[in-house]
Amino acid sequence: MFDGENMKVLIASDIADDAVSLLQEHFVVDSAIGLDEVELARKVHDYDVLVVRSKPKVTKKILENASKLKIVARAGVGLDNIDLETCKKRGISVINSPTALSESVAELVFAMMLSFERNIVRSDNSMKEGSWIKKELKGRELFGKTIGIVGFGRIGSHIAMIANGFRMKVIGYDINWSEELGSKMQAEYASFEDLLRKSDYVTLHVPLIPQTRGMISKDELSMMKDSALLINTARGGVVDEKALYEALKSGTIRGACLDVFENEPPTGSPLLTLDSVLLTPHLGASTNEAQNRAGVIVAEKIIEELKR
Ligand code: NAD
Numbered sequence: 001m002f003d004g005e006n007m008k009v010l011i012a013s014d015i016a017d018d019a020v021s022l023l024q025e026h027f028v029v030d031s032a033i034g035l036d037e038v039e040l041a042r043k044v045h046d047y048d049v050l051v052v053r054s055k056p057k058v059t060k061k062i063l064e065n066a067s068k069l070k071i072v073a074r075a076g077v078g079l080d081n082i083d084l085e086t087c088k089k090r091g092i093s094v095i096n097s098p099t100a101l102s103e104s105v106a107e108l109v110f111a112m113m114l115s116f117e118r119n120i121v122r123s124d125n126s127m128k129e130g131s132w133i134k135k136e137l138k139g140r141e142l143f144g145k146t147i148g149i150v151g152f153g154r155i156g157s158h159i160a161m162i163a164n165g166f167r168m169k170v171i172g173y174d175i176n177w178s179e180e181l182g183s184k185m186q187a188e189y190a191s192f193e194d195l196l197r198k199s200d201y202v203t204l205h206v207p208l209i210p211q212t213r214g215m216i217s218k219d220e221l222s223m224m225k226d227s228a229l230l231i232n233t234a235r236g237g238v239v240d241e242k243a244l245y246e247a248l249k250s251g252t253i254r255g256a257c258l259d260v261f262e263n264e265p266p267t268g269s270p271l272l273t274l275d276s277v278l279l280t281p282h283l284g285a286s287t288n289e290a291q292n293r294a295g296v297i298v299a300e301k302i303i304e305e306l307k308r
Contacts, residue, residue, distance in 0.1 A: 007306060008046060008068075013053040015075045019295030023051075026303050041065040049073060049302055053294075058082040063090060073302055075294040076285065077101060093305060097297035099154060104290035105233050106158040108283060109203055110166075112231060112257035113142060116278045142166045148190065148199030150215075151206035151234065152177065159203060160185035171195055196223040201231060208235035216240065221247040229255045233284045236262040241271060248276045259284050 009023050011031045023029045032043055037059055044050060044066045051073045052058060058072055063086045072082055074096040087094050115121060118139040126133050147163045149156045152174035160170045170187040173195045182189055196202060202224060206212045216230065217240040224230070230253060232239050241262050247253050248271075255276040261269065264282055271277050285291070 007048045009049040009051060009302070010044060010047040011051045012040060012056055013051070013075070015051060015053065015298075016292040016295035018292060019075070019299040022296060022299040023302065026306075037061060044069065048306070051075065051298065051302075052081065054078060054081055056081070058087075060086045063087060063092065066090075066092070071095060071302055071305060073298040075100075075291075075298045095298060095301045095305065097294045097301070100293035100297050101285040101290045102154040102158045104287040105155045105205075105284040106162055107287075108259060108280065109159055109231055109233055109257075110162055112233075112259070112278055112280065113201060113229065116229060116255055116257055117142065121278070142168055142201075144168070145200040146171060146198055147201045147203060148173070148195035149187065150174075150192070150195065150202065150204050152181065152185075152187065153205060155233075156203075156205035157181055157185050157187075159205065160187045168201075171198060192220075193223060196220055197225070199228060200225065201229050203231040204234040204238055206234055206238060208237045213237045214240045216244070218243040218246070221252050224253050226251060226253060228253050229257060231257040233259040236260045236264065236266075241266075241269065245270050245274070248274055 007027045009027045009029045011020065011029065012033060012035065014033060020029060035043060035056065037057065040056060041062045044062055046068065047066070048068055049071045050058065050066070050069060053075050058081060060083050063069065063083060069092050071093045072087055074082060074094070077096055077098045079094060079096060082094055084094060119137045123137050143166060146169040149159050149170065149172040152172040156172060160172065163170045164186050170185065171190040172182060172187045173190055173192045177189050190198065204216065206215065215238050221243055230244070244256060248256060257278045258271065259280045260282055266272065272279070
């Protein structure tokens with residue numbers, strides 16, 4: 001057993017109880033949730049590890065006060081709230097838990113597709129309003145349809161596995177396509193254009209980087225079938241929302257399921273006015289299981305790293 005009893009961990013955002021217990025087995029653990037930048041900067045100087053989620057922001061000011069800090073741990077994926085450059089300059093490791101969320105995001109994609117196709121939200125609302133509009137609520141099956149997965153990484157490949165269970169035809173596009181992974185997941189490679197033209201469902205699972213910003217815009221939407229649905233649980237900026245609104249309004253595509261937006265919340269977005277759009281407020285990773293895994297995985301990584 002390594003000697004971590006003098007090392008101190010500051011938890012600055014709510015993480016799973018199991019993760020806290022694991023850290024307490026090895027370190028002195030304190031919680032300070034909801035601190036602003038000045039308060040956190042004042043507090044952090046005494047700690048070896050700082051644990052956060054998408055909040056609080058870990059700014060230059062905080063890091064410059066953290067003379068003992070060895071690790072910033074993000075329970076989850078995105079590192080946009082952490083000043084990575086300052087961490088690098090100061091020799092502070094940054095760790096996260098990207099594998100924790102794939103199942104939850106993949107399941108949300110199917111929840112949205114099924115909900116859209118079987119009119120679940122409208123069914124529930126109409127029944128609670130006292131209606132029985134069975135004829136109007138006729139839906140569509142996923143069975144036998146083609147799903148096009150853009151970005152065949154952790155989440156994309158998990159989608160393929162679930163889609164096989166629905167007996168869908170699975171095609172995928174990735175700049176680093178792996179034949180081995182594709183064949184394991186019974187997915188066929190397609191060029192980006194082919195995927196857009198052939199898919200009944202186009203689901204996006206690329207990171208938001210300069211090369212993917214606006215990857216789905218007017219031209220790409222016009223290549224899609226007019227019966228197709230677009231599902232975006234990746235990042236808002238991957239889809240040009242103005243072009244999507246126009247495409248939905250004019251019937252270029254049939255509908256969209258959106259979990260992520262250019263601005264969150266998307267206050268005032270015209271997309272909120274369309275019946276052909278199903279919306280969730282960035283719920284992809286919001287499950288008990290994903291959040292538990294995210295916390296436990298970073299706790300394990302902290303222990304592993306400090307043991308070295
Ligand atoms: P991943 O890194 O495992 O997979 C991303 C894939 O995209 C990789 O295989 C990569 O090669 C591919 N890719 C990168 N640039 C590309 C391009 N220009 N064209 C085609 N393919 C490209 O990531 P993941 O864990 O599967 O997550 C995917 C994205 O999902 C994340 O980056 C994040 O933005 C988003 N996400 C959303 C939620 C949510 O709550 N909705 C939760 C977790 C992740």
